[in-house]
Amino acid sequence: MKQKLKNRFCKQKISIPFAILIALIITLTNSAGASNFTSEVVGSGKPVILIPGLMSDQRVWDSLAVELSKTNSVHRISIAGFGETPAVKEQALSAVKQQLLTYIAVNKLDKPAIIGHSLGGFMAFWLAAEKPDMVGPIVSVDGLPFIGPLFTQTNSTTVDSLKGQAETMKGMYGSMTQQQLVAQTRFGLNRQAKSESSKNMIIEMAGKSSPAVVGDAVYTLMTHDLRSQLSQIKSPILLLGASGAFTEQKDHLRVRKLYNEQLSGASNAKLMMNTDSRHFIMFDDASWLNQQVVQFLAAS
Numbered sequence: 555m556k557q558k559l560k561n562r563f564c565k566q567k568i569s570i571p572f573a574i575l576i577a578l579i580i581t582l583t584n585s586a587g588a589s590n591f592t593s594e595v596v597g598s599g600k601p602v603i604l605i606p607g608l609m610s611d612q613r614v615w616d617s618l619a620v621e622l623s624k625t626n627s628v629h630r631i632s633i634a635g636f637g638e639t640p641a642v643k644e645q646a647l648s649a650v651k652q653q654l655l656t657y658i659a660v661n662k663l664d665k666p667a668i669i670g671h672s673l674g675g676f677m678a679f680w681l682a683a684e685k686p687d688m689v690g691p692i693v694s695v696d697g698l699p700f701i702g703p704l705f706t707q708t709n710s711t712t713v714d715s716l717k718g719q720a721e722t723m724k725g726m727y728g729s730m731t732q733q734q735l736v737a738q739t740r741f742g743l744n745r746q747a748k749s750e751s752s753k754n755m756i757i758e759m760a761g762k763s764s765p766a767v768v769g770d771a772v773y774t775l776m777t778h779d780l781r782s783q784l785s786q787i788k789s790p791i792l793l794l795g796a797s798g799a800f801t802e803q804k805d806h807l808r809v810r811k812l813y814n815e816q817l818s819g820a821s822n823a824k825l826m827m828n829t830d831s832r833h834f835i836m837f838d839d840a841s842w843l844n845q846q847v848v849q850f851l852a853a854s
Contacts, residue, residue: 589642590650593657594630597623600690601663602851603654604630607672607697608771609739609763611637613755614671617840618847626851629657629666631674635767637759645767647673647774651680658688665690665789667851672697672833675793676775682791683783691854692791693847696833698816699780707808709815713779720776727769735765745799745832752837784820791823792850794843798831824850 594612602622604615612619612630622628633650635641654677658666667690668678675697682689698704702711705719730738739760743753784791793816797809806829817823826846831838 590634590645590653592632592634592639594632595627596630597626597628599626600851601666602626602628603658603663603666603668604628605654605668605670605674605677606632606636607670607674609636609735609756609760609768610671610674611639611759613637613759614834614836618669618836618844621844621848622851626667629663635764635771637762641764641767645764645770647677647771651677651684654681655685655688667691667693667854669693669695669847670697671695671836673771673775676701676778676780679780679784679787679791680778682787682789683780686786686788689787689789691789691851692787693850694791694793695835695843696794696796698793698813699784700778700816701775702779703812703816707812709781709812713777716776720773723776724769724773727772728766730765730769732761732763732765735763735768736761747832747834747837748798749837752834755837756834781816781819784817784823787820787822789822790850790854791817791820792846793817793823793825794835794846795825795827796831796833796835796838797827797829798838799833 596619604612604619606612606614611632615630619628619630631654632639635645665688668681670676670678672695675694676699678692678694679699682692702713702716703709705716727735736757739757743756746756747753793813795809795813797806800806800809806827810825810827813825817825828835828839828842835843
């Protein structure tokens with residue numbers, strides 16, 4: 555597996571003993587693995603894995619990674635085919651999941667906290683449901699166990715009812731050029747983030763992503779419903795939701811209800827809503843996100 559530690563990130567003002575940093579690099583370089591994702595590691599302490607969302611790479615975690623690296627060993631994942639990370643042959647989210655479990659085992663990470671945004675949040679639920687004894691606390695940043703209800707606005711939605719739409723979406727994305735993928739991303743950009751700089755970064759990452767990989771990922775999200783598996787997760791769960799794209803109070807309440815219902819199968823789950831931020835909470839309100847995560851991990 556291609557592993558890397560980027561100079562840009564290392565230039566952040568983080569105090570890391572040189573010997574520890576070298577040990578981390580050696581551990582990663584010698585680890586068995588596969589090429590469906592790359593990783594960057596900084597800091598020392600209890601392990602935390604950060605997983606970005608659809609068409610995003612490790613850069614979305616810049617602020618949170620700096621904060622957590624003060625007390626934790628932070629592993630920033632970039633999935634192949636999204637953003638700056640080149641696609642690989644036979645890319646699939648199911649392969650990413652299995653390889654992340656291998657990564658945890660090979661690097662002897664003791665019940666790492668898993669923090670994911672959007673698709674990355676789904677991946678965090680997936681990892682914890684499949685191997686509950688391997689995974690620590692879960693934080694999902696505006697990512698759900700089943701994406702289907704976001705299309706239908708009802709949690710009665712099933713995988714079977716979306717199968718045809720999922721096939722259509724996979725084919726649509728798979729046939730797109732990168733220019734068309736950017737145009738599609740621009741269509742819903744106001745729901746993603748507030749500032750122009752954040753929107754530009756989202757567009758930049760989309761412009762470097764593989765349409766075929768995006769299509770396969772969307773299909774996987776639409777055909778996998780983890781809600782019934784949440785009861786298998788032993789670790790505490792924090793879902794940080796965003797409803798800032800809406801202006802009416804009734805819509806904020808509707809989104810909160812939808813998210814709460816998705817967590818009904820987990821007795822150890824907590825929902826916190828940010829009614830001002832849009833989907834990329836880390837761009838719109840990094841200080842709030844960082845505070846929620848740090849407090850949750852400390853309590854867990």
